[in-house]
Amino acid sequence: MTAPRPLHTIAGPKGLPLIGNAHQIRNEQFHAQLESWAREWGPVYSFAIGARKFLCITQSDAIESVLRRRPAVFRRSSRLDQIASDTRFVGVFSANGDTWRRQRPMVTAGLDPTHVRAFMPVLSEVTGALRQRWETAAQDGQEIDLLADLMRFTVDVTTSLAFGQNLHTLEETDDTHLIQQHLNVIFPMMLRRLLAPVDVEHWMVRKETRLHLEALRKAVLGFIDRARAELRADPELRSRPRNLLQAMLVACESETGITEDDLVGNVFTILLAGEDTTASTVAWLLWLLHQHPDKLQQARAEALAVLGEDPQASRWEQLQAMEFIQACAQETLRLKPVAPLIINEANEDAVVADVLVPKGSFVMCVMRPAGLDAREIVDAASFSPGRWVDQGAMAAAARHATMPFGSGPRICPGRYLALAEIKAVASMILTRFDLDDLATNSPTEKFTFVMAPVGLRSRPRVRQSAAASRQPQALA
Template sequence: MAVSPVLIAALSALVLLLHRLSKVGRRPKGYPPGPPTLPIIGNLHQMPKEKGHLQFQKWAEEYGPVYSLILGTKVMIVLSSDQAIKDLLDKRSGIYSSRPEMYLGQIISGGFRVLLMEYGETWRMIRKLVHNNLNIKAARTYVPYQDLENKAMLLGFLEQPNDFVGHIRRYTNSLTTQMVFGFRTTSTEDPKLKQLYHGFEEFCRVTGTQTAALLDVFPILRHLPDAVLPLRRYAKELHRKEYDLYIGHYLETKKKLKEGKAKPCFCVDLVRAQEQEGFSDGIAGYTSGSLLEAGSDTTSATLVGFVQAMLIFPEVVKEAQAELDRVCGDRLPDLNDLRDLPYIRGCMKESLRWMPTDILGVPHAVIRDDEYMGYKIPKGAGVMWNVWAVAMDPKRHPNPRKFDPTRWAHDTQTSAEAALNADATKRDHFVFGAGRRLCQGMHIADRSLFLAISRLLWAFDFRRAVDEKTGQEIVPDMDDITEGLFVLPKPFPANIVPRSEAKAARVREEWAKMEELLDADLQWKSVPEGLIWKDYEPDELASKA
């Protein structure tokens, strides 16, 4: 009996499919080593549900500074040493600057979030625009904003010390809203401030779930309806709220700029670029919104970690205050004191190392096949830079879980200088990324951290809260952190009090001087001199179009 050609074709297709499936989940020969895999799923069953940074650190200790994870149809290369990060993400940045697909992350972002954007023309255009507004020269012009918001934060600590997280968040957020949109955030209860932080926390949580990972590595699952994928339905809801916030901020500022009512800000350049390049309000809104996220979240999370460290390591507070009293006496520290306060500078660097907010980095992606240390790194692989493992390497930092500012006694580099140092061992921390994805606001963040840490320690004592039932001091758990793409300590109590009535009075006096610069709505009467932006002048060609 003759066999039907259709049957032969079907059988051939089945054999081919089974052959391909037999390879899914296996670690191909020549790839970096890693934990044993299972068919189809690879290492997916070993991916931790929580505290993933600890498991990734263990794998680094077992398999070395470069290892691989096979995640279904995807490959993740994990870099766990400063040298590997320097060699690949920095020195070969031309092919290591893209992003792997993050399906739910892109749904939340509408495809507009710069953080997740693939390396290409749109990303390069945005990067150039941002660089012009955040470079070293531009960063210096924002110091008046930082000084004012810092003093507002000090007053908040004085009047409502239990809401210290809120005051820290308002400090970093208001600085950023001024730079990006031209207005101050004046209250810790501002609904848009709360929405920003809640939305970003949910973005980080959702993108860090196992459901998100499964949808990335098995794209066929994306065909399931929302009824079966409630997390995708939630991601769409997050996007609607986020879109309204970011595009709302941008369009309102754009309208005020054209009416001559807005303060100079980043959106001046963004509106001009939109008129010249013709990109959408979605891209414009998310570009400005991404800056708002970056400027608000990382610095505030680092400062929350700093406060926690001061409660766990009270000896650091005493040493820091002794240096501040010796150098600054009865006046508030300022940026001119940086060189004379090496221990405070060490506190800043140690805060970034000890509580790294992007604990596993945001993965890069390689755009063509590459080879490193004799291993093949395939095109399209995700490349994770294991920030936690490097920061907690005892060979690099002895007794790494101790908060020890003296580690940096002889390191006078800024974050940018350290990141660009040719000697990988001289980089102080990895919070601000690597290669062409390096954060361009590092200069601003360094100054905000120094002003906050120096002035908070100058003005306040950080004491442990006492358990009312037991009468025992509450020591925060340094390992109790949030989950997701970016992290910070979970809520903890603190007893923050002024060091003296004289210092409390000085904090009030300094804020009173600042209030003279503000109108009835606590916005600047006139913006400080020297800002990089000029008043917005509509593009003539665009206005005639």
């Protein structure tokens, strides 16, 4: 049996003394840079940021082997631990070890399919609010920022489901008081600190960051105070909580070991994770459909058939029937993954792709290349949602190569909600609006922990059939 290769012998882009490859990194294009290095150096290569050594892998088998060994052998990075501690928001995303094991059941219990299904009336209501916003924009001939409006949608959905409080950001006419203004600085701050050779912001916090964090903490504590008041007013909610926050408060007060810090950290985590990821996926999905008119018409036909006269989905069974639209979402996540890389730190010496990774070193899982590998996936470069409907080898290969929600014990607990949101909002837009000018947009990829499209704008037009359905019928 061949001995594993030491990490220091693995080739990769040449760095400089002390700082390694830090001078070559551009944060907002970091995912594309890692993919470019993989094309140059192969599916297994190394690089360094300061004293931190990274093994970079792109093959799905190697990636899955790492993800399935979390949290025992691999963990979130200690730098992320420090960031979470500094911001006083330690949630299930950043937590490790016993903290993660304590928090995970509390969060996943409220995001399973049963709870998401029960949330359908509120999901329909928020989808209707986006529809009304775009109808107003269409009437006024206004241009919309697609991603910004979809982020309003996801914030309203997330706060309604998790906290029982719709913030109604879709009804705001400006950005002055939006919680997104505070959330939008967090991912860039985290990425900046993670990729810095020395984490200077641990000692010297930027004033802007501090002010946004203080505003977010005030908002989080407000959610918690309101939920506590609801529990006091109706003690029966302790046995039948109506939202995730009420359930977490009950757990916090029981003998489960859940602390106040766990509660605050996970309220923040749900807010942060529930905004950018789903909104970016829907934005990429709509753009890809408008690049492929035949697929656009197929998705629209399915949505029209399922929704009938309904302006948006109102029943869980309608979402379940949207097989092709879900396939479009899966294909979008293959081509435009919103989580294009996952950073892991070794808790112990471990072998990855025949390389010995010492304890304290890092494995960078770059997620997109495996899903674009023409040796594994037929017509890999094309937008072909039908591959996900097929039950044969084509679908099996695509599923094996792509892991948009991760894999193993730390797989994303919000995946059921994300897919429900995607189908609800995409089907409404497809049936109610034309976005003709979206096909001429040329968005760029921007990475700030989430890979989002920049530059997607459109002037929505209400489809004639949708406008007619709102007109009162003449008396016979």
